[in-house]
Amino acid sequence: MGKVIIDDRWLRCDADGNPPDKRAKQALARAHDPLTAAVPDKWRASDYGKGSRWRCRWYVLLPDGRRKQQTKKFRRLQDAEAFAAATEDALRSGKYHDARQGNRPFGEVASAWMGTKIDLRDSTYRRYERELRIHILPRWGGVPVGRIDTESVQQWVNSLHDGSADTVESGVPLAARTIRNIVRVVFGGAMEYARGMGYIVSDPLERVVTPRIVRHDDDMVFLSIQEVEDLADAATELGRDVDGLLVRFLAYTGVRVGEATALTVGDVDFAGGRVRVSKTWSVDRDGKAKLDAPKNGRARWAAFPSFLLADLAVLCDGVDESVPLFRAARGGTLWVPNWRSRVWTPAVRAVGLEDSGASIHSLRHTYASIAIAAGADVKTLQAQLGHASATITLDTYAGLWPERLGEVASAVDGVRARVLSR
Numbered sequence: 572m573g574k575v576i577i578d579d580r581w582l583r584c585d586a587d588g589n590p591p592d593k594r595a596k597q598a599l600a601r602a603h604d605p606l607t608a609a610v611p612d613k614w615r616a617s618d619y620g621k622g623s624r625w626r627c628r629w630y631v632l633l634p635d636g637r638r639k640q641q642t643k644k645f646r647r648l649q650d651a652e653a654f655a656a657a658t659e660d661a662l663r664s665g666k667y668h669d670a671r672q673g674n675r676p677f678g679e680v681a682s683a684w685m686g687t688k689i690d691l692r693d694s695t696y697r698r699y700e701r702e703l704r705i706h707i708l709p710r711w712g713g714v715p716v717g718r719i720d721t722e723s724v725q726q727w728v729n730s731l732h733d734g735s736a737d738t739v740e741s742g743v744p745l746a747a748r749t750i751r752n753i754v755r756v757v758f759g760g761a762m763e764y765a766r767g768m769g770y771i772v773s774d775p776l777e778r779v780v781t782p783r784i785v786r787h788d789d790d791m792v793f794l795s796i797q798e799v800e801d802l803a804d805a806a807t808e809l810g811r812d813v814d815g816l817l818v819r820f821l822a823y824t825g826v827r828v829g830e831a832t833a834l835t836v837g838d839v840d841f842a843g844g845r846v847r848v849s850k851t852w853s854v855d856r857d858g859k860a861k862l863d864a865p866k867n868g869r870a871r872w873a874a875f876p877s878f879l880l881a882d883l884a885v886l887c888d889g890v891d892e893s894v895p896l897f898r899a900a901r902g903g904t905l906w907v908p909n910w911r912s913r914v915w916t917p918a919v920r921a922v923g924l925e926d927s928g929a930s931i932h933s934l935r936h937t938y939a940s941i942a943i944a945a946g947a948d949v950k951t952l953q954a955q956l957g958h959a960s961a962t963i964t965l966d967t968y969a970g971l972w973p974e975r976l977g978e979v980a981s982a983v984d985g986v987r988a989r990v991l992s993r
Contacts, residue, residue: 573662575629575655580644581605581620585613625651629658631669641669672770673717677761678708680716684764692863693855700856702757705739706731711758716765721775728754732782747782754781791967792933793940794822798924805918814914816882817897817905818934824875825938825956827851828931832905833862837892839883845874846896848957852907860906867959874955907931936968943971 581599582591591614602608605620623644630638645651661667681703688696710727711719730736731753734744745753759776766774794802799822807815821831829851838847849870853863865871875883886896897905911931919925935956942952953964 573659575627575658575662577648577651577655578626578628579616579624580618580622580626581616581624582610582614583616590614624648627651627655627658629655629662631662631667641671668769668772670717672768674715675717675765675770676712677714677716677719678712680765680768680770681708681712681761683768684761687764692853692866693861694853696856697854697858699757702753706736706745706753707758709738710736716762716770719762719771719775721778724754724758724775724779728779728781747784751781751784754779791936792927792929794924794929794933794937796941798922799823799934799937801922802918802924805921806914809917809921810914811900812882813886813897813905814910816879816886817910818915818918820875820879820883820897821931821934822937823879823941824873825935825942825952826873827866827935827957828907829853830865830957832895832897832907832910834896835892836887836890836894836896839887839896840872841880841884841887843872843874844877844880845872847871848873852904865957867957869957871954871957873957939968940971943968 582596584590591610595610595614598609599605605624610619623646625645625648627643627645628640630640633639643654645654658667685696685699685703688699691699727736728750731738731745731750732747734742754776759774762771762774762776765771799819803815803818803822805815806818817831820826821828824831824846826846826848830848833850833852834846834848838849840847847870848865850862851865853861855861883896886898894902895904899905915931919927919929939952939956942955947955949961949964952968953961956964958964958967
């Protein structure tokens with residue numbers, strides 16, 4: 572595996588196995604035109620005088636374990652010998668890289684990378700597909716991965732930021748968070764796959780700068796309790812009692828809407844005042860609705876306040892445990908897209924919140940703000956919301972605790988005073 576063989580493509584042994592003699596080699600070395608050199612036919616190979624004279628041959632180990640022969644031709648023997656020495660050293664040290672592997676188009680590599688994403692949620696997979704189709708492949712689809720460099724990637728990032736990128740949605744500047752997902756997660760994931768497969772040696776994204784993500788207070792919409800109640804009343808008037816109850820349930824439990832509509836009657840623990848969140852409605856890779864595990868992959872219990880108890884009991888009274896808790900007028904699943912257009916959006920308009928940016932997900936943020944104001948700690952809030960880690964909870968809602976900095980300072984002051992007074 573670590574040996575490079577140098578072949579003479581012009582000269583060969585004769586029929587008896589005798590190699591060319593010194594006189595023939597010297598004649599060929601002195602000749603300006605190999606075809607006029609005094610080299611007997613018995614030593615002339617079939618490629619005599621054609622192309623480069625010297626050829627290096629060596630074997631590399633492919634990712635699947637197979638061996639593959641590589642070749643490279645040279646006009647001069649000294650160049651072939653220098654290449655052979657360098658290649659043997661790289662093969663033995665494990666630093667060998669075949670630059671020709673970098674000729675694979677990015678689109679081909681991205682397709683292979685997507686084929687490995689069997690662990691992704693279907694909704695995430697579809698988002699990756701969309702970002703490839705709209706933002707990435709128009710620029711990089713036909714470019715060999717070995718020719719993608721830091722400078723060109725940085726120029727592309729800048730164009731995504733100012734809206735000048737050649738994409739399906741050209742002319743639209745992208746937000747910093749969107750650019751990070753496109754560049755670091757999807758494009759970067761495919762390039763990391765290329766490096767892992769040996770197509771490229773280094774990561775061209777390593778020194779690329781993406782726009783800084785700044786979380787503003789107005790990134791999320793928090794509703795007041797009165798606004799929640801107004802929305803719930805409007806939803807009831809526009810639809811049914813269950814529609815208003817769903818608004819209140821989302822705002823006072825923080826459960827995601829896909830999780831709430833996936834609850835069944837059997838998921839409600841009336842004695843404990845909680846529901847078992849073990850599934851959610853999602854969309855598969857073909858765009859069809861399906862039941863899936865919660866976002867973090869783990870089931871959890873979510874508590875609900877006692878004032879919801881009576882209304883939830885009405886939904887469950889005399890109903891089989893397998894029936895959806897929040898169900899459509901004719902029974903069965905309450906589909907979120909339909910509910911959004913039929914109930915939520917009209918209710919938002921009815922109470923004058925159409926310019927607030929309030930979405931169904933705002934009810935989840937509203938719950939977090941209410942819980943934090945009531946003194947909920949980070950770990951408790953994480954468990955209720957179903958975040959994968961407390962870090963996510965802190966990163967999302969840290970801004971809701973600014974007034975407690977003064978409390979901490981006062982506590983430190985008190986402890987210091989007590990210690991010094993002893």
